[in-house]
Amino acid sequence: MEAMRSIIRKYQHKHISLVEAGVTRHRSIFNGLNALAQDQPDCKLCKPEVVIIHDAVRPFVEEDVLLKVVIAAKAHGAAGAIRPLVSTVISPSADGCLDHSLERARYRASEMPQAFLFDVIYKAYQQCSDYDLEFGTECLHLALKYCDTKAKLVEGSPDLWKVTYKRDLYTAESIIKERISQELCVVMDTKEEKEPISYLLEALRNELNHVKVACGALGYAGRDTQHILEQCYSFACVNFMTSDFHKTKKLLSMLEESDLSILYPVVVVSVHFFDFKLVPLSQRMENLMWIREFAKEVKKRNILLCGLLISYSQDEQKLQETLTQGAIIIAALIRERSLGFVGQLLVA
Template sequence: MAEVLRVSVVLPAGGTGERMGGGTPKQYCPVLGRALISRTMEAMERVSWISDVVVVVAPESVDLMKFIVHQYGHRRVSLVEGGPTRHRSIFNGLRAFLEDHSLGRALQKPEVVIIHDAVRPFVEEDVLQQITRAAKENGAAGAVRPLVSTVIASSSDGCLDHSLERSKHRASEMPQAFLFDVIYNAYLQCTDYDLDFGTECLHLALEYSKVRAKLVEGPPDLWKVTYKRDLYTAESIIKERLAKHLCIITHNKEDAIQIGFLLHESLKSQIKNVKAISSSMCKTAHELQGILLGQCYNFVCINVKESDFEETQKLTSLLQSSGICPSYPSVVVSVHLDFPEQSGTQDLSGIRDLAKEAQKADVLVYSLLIRFPKDEVQLQENVREASSIIMALIKDRNPVLTGQILVAGKK
């Protein structure tokens, strides 16, 4: 935020996940190898102007949450034990800023508090900023979306009583934001019935603090994970986002530069941002991080000889040691060039060992052999085939295929 404003977040995460149909609450189900709630906490921690993230968890899940916080290095997260209902859990989260209910470090009272769902991992900074500014100006604000279905009311005999005009109503979503005193005082005044059966924080602000919330139209990906099928949708959304950036790193020899150029030309129509650089530009983790600005999780590393993967070794070593891509599995496609004059079977066992070791650091290494014929037309066809394979690997991010040797084209 441009102005000096202390902003914190409360994430209620005490749900039991009954609608998931399984024994694991949805917030702890894995999405791309990491608990869903960790994805949401990470989305909040990416926002530099958010001071604290208070996660309210069921008492029986505290140890699990401590493990998740430690495992993924969440720095601004504090844990608070939740209550038996959503509103009582949120109230516990708010009180932690005043009454030292946190299970960790002491918290400082914020001017604005954002309330968000632990199972809505796709909130972006611009939405949080809009909601926060609106809360600062109006006392309360919440994201809304158009209704996708008509809402109807039934009579006591099970027949249609009336329906609502869909264009005049909105679905209340998260995040919501409040001046801290507005929502905290509303919780102090509300009834036990509200605490036990209510669901809408904006209503409490209106009913007990007389504050009419500003409604902000939110993007379509503010939906929350509710059912088991939503986990697959969430994973697909993440994979789609990760596939928007690609960095092609080439050896400085002529053949590698040529393949790098052809791949760049072929892939730039399929990937939003494709960057091609020389391996000499990223000798250190700091140099690589400066080039990528922390946005890229996909790499094509072009080696010269079929059995030579020196450039791939350098890159994976940088990724493993620096933590440049700690959030999601990063993909490295190790490209090897196969020339017509080469004979005999090359030993590629080293790439399998490299892939096995790199996977421990969430780096998925695949090996792609591109035939390099003398015929220019055939070479371009081989590169197009290689591009299709690279796109499939980036989009699927399948750990089972790491270390496999894939082949593109004819000699």
């Protein structure tokens, strides 16, 4: 319970009531239904028309699927998401040999979410036996057995799979990383048309799915800015031909004020164009120090700051190569969101 409470605090969830789990899955669900039925004064929820039962181990359920099972439950009394079977299902005999195999096309895997008219599923749980509560696994089966309610089966999305094995944790991590890495917001003072900038954007678009550009948009806290800060977990802040970090500092303080980084780490790459022939090396070192200091500070708020120096060459082909390399580095930093690279000054 304490772990759940700390999650609720950390992610600032509202409209939530915690109910003690039972020793089995079905007893836990029954406890939840009882809490809803009793309309307790300290319970923020009251008896609903429809309840959704879902597994926390299926973290990627889409709103669309939730809506579908609720609508189907209103019409049929019960509904559940299903998926095609990936493997053939077989029945072993007592000696561990094949007895028979099922015709795969005639069966489905029963998944979550499932939705029920509250009265149907509550009645089913009130009537079901201790054996059901101990060993049963299927709520749809209880609705059928005790209320004669035939659940409507709704096709679920592939993302409904269950985090069961260690490998599923990798998958979950990769899916989250991909989702939050699809969109990069490029913040800059200068106009997009400027030669090297337009090429950098093109190179970034080749590396990433969505690249949004906000030109000077951080000067005021308008609607656009708000929108970006609510949606985007990756930023490249371009400081063109300047060693000033004004833009990056402004972005960092806006990110610190927003709640964006509560859920996932936010990556900010501070991009600087330098002509290595003109800028003395000591200045690079200063940049490094600046980045390291600020990175340490904002890391506490789950913001991962890195610097990227792009060597500004007069030779056009060389410049394009450098910009392509810069885009590859930005994409790698965004995709991996690794604490190991925080405060580093990379060179394209």
